[in-house]
Amino acid sequence: MAIRVVQIGLGPVGAAIARQVAARKGFQLVGGIDIDPAKADRDVGDVIGLGRSVRVRVSPDPAKALKAARAHVAVLCTGSTLASIMPQVEQILKARVAIVSTSEEMAYPTRRNLRLWNRIDGLAKRAKVAVLGTGINPGFVMDLLPLLLTTPCERVDAIVVNRVIDARARRLPFQQKIGAGLTPAQFKAQVEDGTVRHVGFAQSIQMLADAMGWRLDRVTEEVKPRLANETVASEFLAVDPGYVSGIVQDGVGFRKGAVKIRLHLEAYLGAPDSHDSILIEGSPRLSLTIPGGIHGDAGTASVIVNCIPRVLAARPGLRTMRDLPVPGFCGGS
């Protein structure tokens, strides 16, 4: 029997997930939810660009839609922070439906989020379903993959991850999230109010530190603008010289003054040599490179869909990628 999935949030990533669910063996798209009035009452297949009707209309109300659709799982793609998605999480868990979410803060508990984390964990246990936050980053390339790469190590001294992304290939909201097109002053202001930045370093750092048994005494995050030297354009916007083409962000975890974890992200329009690389300093010293890198939007959609069967098989509660059996593509046959 196919897994019945309701997609909540039909932005670019939510739509990509819904398209995979509709197309892939073992899954069935049984509902689509979005509060955008422009999407209301249209066929979900039309809204997500599937090229065919799925005979379900977009609804603004999760509670009703989940029940009507007899969903096994809700995929929640409406916000990065736990606070922002909390009302929807409560509605879904009240309907006793499992959740997989792209919410970056749901990828791993941090001290700052512990109260909301525990609240969701309790609600999920009461509803007897599992909940998981995942994606490419956080969820995979800066935490789960480096964690797995430490398996052949007798000793780990430090973990370093570099991710370089040519943001031209990414969705518009991502290009906005990295400040592309802003002046340096606008960039600074938007970093300060939190609208420009990659969310998830704190989660990835905490997962790695917990797994390694490191009690970090300091975690720093720094966001800097990358300025265009020449005009660089994407499908969505053009950036002239002197304007911001994207971000350079570092997250560093220290223990007793030493750098134990360093996550480095460069995401800007026109970045050359996109790649992901991981270095494990220890015995043995191991490094790994993924030329071209893993596409954050398409990759996140696949990670979400591939994790759905594992979430349905998991113990009730708010789980993390560290708790589940090794994920992988789900052939569904």
Next chain:
Amino acid sequence: MAIRVVQIGLGPVGAAIARQVAARKGFQLVGGIDIDPAKADRDVGDVIGLGRSVRVRVSPDPAKALKAARAHVAVLCTGSTLASIMPQVEQILKARVAIVSTSEEMAYPTRRNLRLWNRIDGLAKRAKVAVLGTGINPGFVMDLLPLLLTTPCERVDAIVVNRVIDARARRLPFQQKIGAGLTPAQFKAQVEDGTVRHVGFAQSIQMLADAMGWRLDRVTEEVKPRLANETVASEFLAVDPGYVSGIVQDGVGFRKGAVKIRLHLEAYLGAPDSHDSILIEGSPRLSLTIPGGIHGDAGTASVIVNCIPRVLAARPGLRTMRDLPVPGFCGGS
């Protein structure tokens, strides 16, 4: 409380595991077992080259030693095939002690081994302990790591793994297992009687096929000699031109005539550019390279030790790396 470990089999890999257990936080080496009369009754620390006494003498008898040591887990490194380790597995499970083993055939069930696999699974469940076979290969670089790398994929068409090893840096039994020093005729004879070959391709291929949902209709294995062009020497032996310096082995899984999985191993004295690489053909197409490769002996020792806590936490039965939560270095703090 430290995990109490008894090491069974004190060859090069067993000794490397025992040294890690003795040195690492969270583990305690409480026994060493070997049938070699030259090791009998000597201090285990002396036999494994630890540089200090561990105040336990090597014993030839698992049953007695496990009981005396009140072991939580036995690490079994005495053979590649399930048939060869069966008597010891039975003794250990009779003592209700969990097992982690380097036995290649224990890494994953194959049709050929299903009867013995099910027998061990049943004994483990009756003993209420978990059993795991793992290592670098099989166990990690040609199965678990490629499996994880498919997580960001919407579609997987084929999986290709290449492993190139300069065998000069490996233990003597490994150099013998790849036929180093033989004439081409001796090599052919030893491939035929099964003493020269890498064991584990069948297990890795089956794990990947099951995970992808591929029913393979044919699996082939081919072992060829690599001949030395010039004299090449390791710490243990020298190979003159025209003699065998190692193996080139291919394992291929087919489905409907198409290659779905290809594992390629080159392991010979003097191989240039040691590395591990993985290619996932699909959407997206992903590749990954580990320059230098992961050392098979040292890496296997670490994988074994790092998996011990997970095996103790696992459900009773004969488990695989696919069933357990994502492994990683165990900091033990």
